[in-house]
Amino acid sequence: xxxxxxxxxxxxxxxxxxxxxxxxxxxxxxxxxxxxxxxxxxxxxxxxxxxxxxxxxxxxxxxxxxxxxxxxxxxxxxxxxxxxxxxxxxxxxxxxxxxxxxxxxxxxxxxxxxxxxxxxxxxxxxxxxxxxxxxxxxxxxxxxxxxxxxxxxxxxxxx
Amino acid sequence: xxxxxxxxxxxxxxxxxxxxxxxxxxxxxxxxxxxxxxxxxxxxxxxxxxxxxxxxxxxxxxxxxxxxxxxxxxxxxxxxxxxxxxxxxxxxxxxxxxxxxxxxxxxxxxxxxxxxxxxxxxxxxxxxxxxxxx
Numbered sequence: 001x002x003x004x005x006x007x008x009x010x011x012x013x014x015x016x017x018x019x020x021x022x023x024x025x026x027x028x029x030x031x032x033x034x035x036x037x038x039x040x041x042x043x044x045x046x047x048x049x050x051x052x053x054x055x056x057x058x059x060x061x062x063x064x065x066x067x068x069x070x071x072x073x074x075x076x077x078x079x080x081x082x083x084x085x086x087x088x089x090x091x092x093x094x095x096x097x098x099x100x101x102x103x104x105x106x107x108x109x110x111x112x113x114x115x116x117x118x119x120x121x122x123x124x125x126x127x128x129x130x131x132x133x134x135x136x137x138x139x140x141x142x143x144x145x146x147x148x149x150x151x152x153x154x155x156x157x158x159x
Numbered sequence: 160x161x162x163x164x165x166x167x168x169x170x171x172x173x174x175x176x177x178x179x180x181x182x183x184x185x186x187x188x189x190x191x192x193x194x195x196x197x198x199x200x201x202x203x204x205x206x207x208x209x210x211x212x213x214x215x216x217x218x219x220x221x222x223x224x225x226x227x228x229x230x231x232x233x234x235x236x237x238x239x240x241x242x243x244x245x246x247x248x249x250x251x252x253x254x255x256x257x258x259x260x261x262x263x264x265x266x267x268x269x270x271x272x273x274x275x276x277x278x279x280x281x282x283x284x285x286x287x288x289x290x291x292x293x
Binding site: 072127 | 163165168171173174175176180182185189214220221269274276280281285286287288290
């Protein structure tokens, strides 16, 4: 009986000590971070006007060029490129476009803009990037006088 | 009478979703301030305490930060915003002994950031808060 009492007292002392000793406590919860597919592209510099109104006598009209607009993009997806296309099915004059000063991708060769999408910048996967767009308009004397109004669309698409 | 220290996370788990960006810039940051922390440094221990935080995720794809905001007066000092790693870092320091039922509380503001080069993925962290002697 005496031994039981001693044991109980000892247990109480140990328990009290542990209460003092429990100076650490923890708790936790779950934090989930999800990053979804992001593909954003924007045209900078606004609309572009190209005017052909000169020529050297005996030659076709002089080309008009503009490099005031450009692109910005963000893509966190793999295997992406940027294409260019116009809504104008049958333009009177030739309009070409070339990406210059590209960061975050690789410029394709200069393209004649048509209503069939063509590669403009490749290798834009998981990057932020920017470029300038150099448009060049050309006309022949047979094309006469007139205006082509293009709505140019740039699209981030799968390779 | 209880002795020692307690810490508890309130308001459950947190979901952060990054799904937008301004063209030409890195993806937008997402943040959440719904979770809270509650603690007590019971009388009977003379030592001031601190609360540390860490994640179990050794190689996260994205950056996750947390900050203790709106700490109850005189119950601790925020260490500011900390980046979560598997190594515990101080989140709240200088927690004095309190008188029951006084408790310290704060809002937990989580902020997730990603770069375009980080790609698309999901990080699931188990975030552990520990109250220890300073």
